[in-house]
Amino acid sequence: MSFKRDALLLKGDTPGSTIELPFYRVGPSTAPEKVYLQAALHADEQPGTMLLHHLLPMLRQADEQELLRARFVVVPMANPIGMANMVHRTHVGRYDLNTGVNYNRQWPDLFAMIRSSVVGRLGDSDAFNVNLIRKAVASWIEAQQPRTSAEQLRLFLLKEAHDAEFVLDLHCDSDSLPYIYTSPELMPELQDLADWMGAAAVMTAADSGGGSFDEVLPQLYRKVAQTNPGKPVPMASATATLEYRGLNDVFDHYGEQDALRLFGFLCGRGLIEADPGPVPSQTGEATPFEATEIVRVDRTGMVAYRVDLGQRVTKGQPVADLIAMDGPEAFVARTPIVAGTNGLVLTRSLRKYVTRGEGIMKIVGTTPLPARKGGYLLED
Ligand SMILES: [Zn+2]
Secondary structure, three states: OOOEEEEEEEEOOOOOOEEEEEEEEEOOOOOOEEEEEEEOOOOOOOHHHHHHHHHHHHHHHHHHOOOEOEEEEEEOOOOOOHHHOEEOOEEOOOEOOOOOOEOOOOOOOHHHHHHHHHOOOOOOOHHHHHHHHHHHHHHHHHHOOOOOHHHHHHHHHHHHHOOOOEEEEEEEEOEEOOEEEEOHHHOOOOHHHHHHHOOOOEEEOOOOOOOOHHHHHHHHHHHHHHHOOOOOOOOOOEEEEEEEEEOOOOOHHHHHHHHHHHHHHHHHOOOEOOOOOOOOOOOOOOEEHHHEEEEEOOOOEEEEEOOOOOOEEOOOOEEEEEEOOOOOOOOOOEEEEEOOOOEEEEEEOOOOEEOOOOEEEEEEOOOOOHHHOOOOOOOO
16 A cells, blocks of 8 residues: 655745645556646645545545556645735735745746756657656756745645646636646647546647746647757646636535546546546537637726626627726716627636726637737736
8 A cells, every 4th residue: 555645844934934745645656657636836726625635535545456557646735835825814825925926927947947958868769858858857956955935845846746647736716617727739638637527618828928837847848849859759747727616616515526537537547447437528629728818807896797607608798897986987887898709708706896907707719819819828
């Protein structure tokens, strides 16, 4: 049996503080493939933690029955630093309180870090090149001397994730259906993941502009491949951000069902030797993230939604009203907010008081929007 609790101790940045990050290693250490699962990198997003709470006993049982064919690293609370960000009874888990940095932005460009150590050394086989790249990444990580607890944390998560064949980062949106962000090269390869998850949408971007965790490894392999034409460099880590509904959707029934579905995906891939049953019915095709409209308000106000999650809307259709909160018609005037594309209402905002420029809805379309092309694609 291999189910093992482990923990990382981070040196805190303030006097007397040490921060513990408990996690689990499961499965035979000699297994050729590795699966890395983390949740709550945005520390206030607990749906993924609830899922992993339900998945861990399933993995433990499969381990006892010797059914695991991969090594699993499970980090249900990937950001213990952010768990401390309580401000006046509100959990600010998305941003580092000290620096203002979004915990899922500005991850390192590993290609820039290891480029010189792989140049001229790539061979003619996938396996050789992947091994070379992973060794270079591991050496770079090893050579770092992190100063802050945040840097220690990032290096640890990268160290555990960099050599995994599957890297799944569990998040949630504000008020949302389940959906996936991933790299264009990984679709339709990961269609089965979307189907098992029951994803309402799969949005792809090679570079969303934010340096998010799920883009680190695909960017690395993409850039090595692009700069070494003629050498085989596969996308060795199937990496995705899985958005498990909204912030408030933390319940056993969701967690258990979602864990069973993820377990089914892992079985389907032969990473666990069990019959997962039939793949749930196929969800839609992936779309470029540039085709998703982030509906923003151009003034402050209170949002009254006219449409529900999952509803299909057409371009020009009013999807919400913004109730004025200042000016001559304060609390009287309502300004319709219209959809800028045909598509599916994927997310809304839990908070209905919104300020100028804020995103209040994502509408998943199929045609890239001119305003989104090549720009910064994320909400914050
Ligand atoms: Zn998140």
